[in-house]
Amino acid sequence: MHILLAEDDIKTALSVQEGLGLHGITSSHAGDGALAFDLCRKESFDVLIVDRMMPKMDGLSLITALRESGIQTPVLILSALGEVDDRVLGLRAGADDYLVKPFALDELIARLEVLVRRNQGGDQSALVCGPLHLDMLKRQARRDNEILDLMPREFAMLSYLVENAGQVVTRTMLLEHIFQLQFDPQTNIIDVHMSRLRAKVDKGFPIALIKTVRGIGYKIDEH
């Protein structure tokens, strides 16, 4: 994966680049919006990480300019402006995801992986992950041909996991995607829902498909 990091704070940029490097992600760095725009037109990136407050061209203008010139590379906004309204404005401007500083590196990487994958995969009417088979039209899930009795929300969680099979999905990502909540409940609410889902998907089967990734979130894997 090759990404562009548009961030005016050199220290943050270096530490993010170092963190990405540890996960095998290569990155270029642009210190301001105008430079980032030029780089995007010359080179092709898998994802752009864009800071909102930058000299010369701020993050939102950069995204608008990119979209207007036909560059559809997924964009993740990285910002210290964490209010819900800022998030909404960012997403309206054409960003694909929004992460608030300070953030955990794992959270950033999980989101990058999902963004890249989303950009590659098309619409699918069925999702498969090992013994799991999800019929997206009937909103029905089977494991080894046995229909799982899932609530609509549980099906949504499961399909989100399967869409990103092999990738870690963080709790905040689940909150945003499944529950449309843009705040961090101060309780382990996702864990409770996940343990219910697990009881239906994995209980009584030799292999537990849903795995907890300590301190980060969950992932589904056929192994």
Next chain:
Amino acid sequence: MHYLKTTSFRTTLIYMVLFSLSAFLVITLIYVQTTNLLRQELDTRVALEAERLKMLYVERGESELRRDIDRSGDDPRAAIYWLADNMGVKIAGNLDRIPSLKSSRSFDENWVEFYFLDADQKATIRGQFIDLSDQLRLFVGRDLAARDRIAASFIQSAFIAFLLIIVLGVAGGIIIARNMQNRLGRINHAAMRIMEGDLEQRIDVGASNDEFDTLARNLNMMLDRISELLTAMRDVSENIAHDLRTPLNRLRARLDVINTHVTREGYQVSGEDIEGLQGEIDNVLLTFSALLSLARLESGAAPLLTEDVDLSLLVRELASLYEPLVEETGADMALWVPDEPLVILASRPLLSQAIGNLIENACKYALAPNKHLNIRLSHSQNTISLLVEDDGPGIPEADFARALRRFGRLDESRAMPGNGLGLPLVYAIILRHGGTMSLEKATIGGLGVRIDFPIHNLIKQE
């Protein structure tokens, strides 16, 4: 005489000038009208008299006319007669001669006005010439002294009136200015004292309930509010210091322990250690972001990004989101939501957070096996109400106000996890949406939180 520089004094002066001007105009108008009227009346009388004498001459002849003039013309103040031949030699009358026409003003061929110098006093005479025949010329006139006296007294009265207006205006200006000065002085005095640091200083409110008293009362209320905010801010800073220092101290202590292990025993730092430290830092960050959200909500700086939010749907969704959490506590959740949509203009994320926080709070502080959580959404003519109530331990009514304040954690809960910003944040969100929120003793025993949105937020469904 510093009153002279005050706005009230100057305003009074301006009014005085305007009033004098209008008084002058009115008096002038009356003067002109009155003198006109007097002249007309005089002219009528002169004309009638002239007509009578002319008739007398025509019917009875010159000698009868002369006798009549002699009879009535003893007093020159009443009517003035002068009968002369065509050479201007007087035949009869109480006027000795007609002054040369140079000292007179003629209005038309017959009417004249001239100055007549009597032995002791001068007079102005106005009258009419009538040619009775080729040989006889008659003048009938009246002394204008009456008119002049009225005019003179008019001018005198006007002068006195102007003097009075000026005296009253200046005196009134000074009185009003002094009065204003006194009352403003009290406000200024209080303001100075407050600037010097005496924040408890308040303005005396008079008894008259006029605009100054209203101003004083409002300023006092403003001062109360400011000092309330200052106190709150002081409390908040102290609480921030306490609530943020505690986890930071804990963090520091843990790092010290780990460091000691590492240096003394060659201990390997484990992922668990680091996760523990990350957890502490996350707590601090959560508290910070809650504080920032509160500050932004309360300052009202940025406008809310609002959309149509169906409260019925939102409450149902949040209830189902939190249902497993409630179940985990062993308590029962009951939900009453109307079937019809109740749509208001609101920020969906903020409302979700507010309602979510209430349910979380109940889970954290109130719910236990065999306890109950009731969530009830209803609407009346004027309001949409959301009631979240539990039958947990509740909080004493005396603490209701404190529970809504920042860091107003009740002492019993200091040991519990949380940052004391949950309820205040909910409160700020609801206020920002134009709603009201109050705590009450729940009918089922514990704490009840009631949120009311005014119905004008409701968007009528077609």
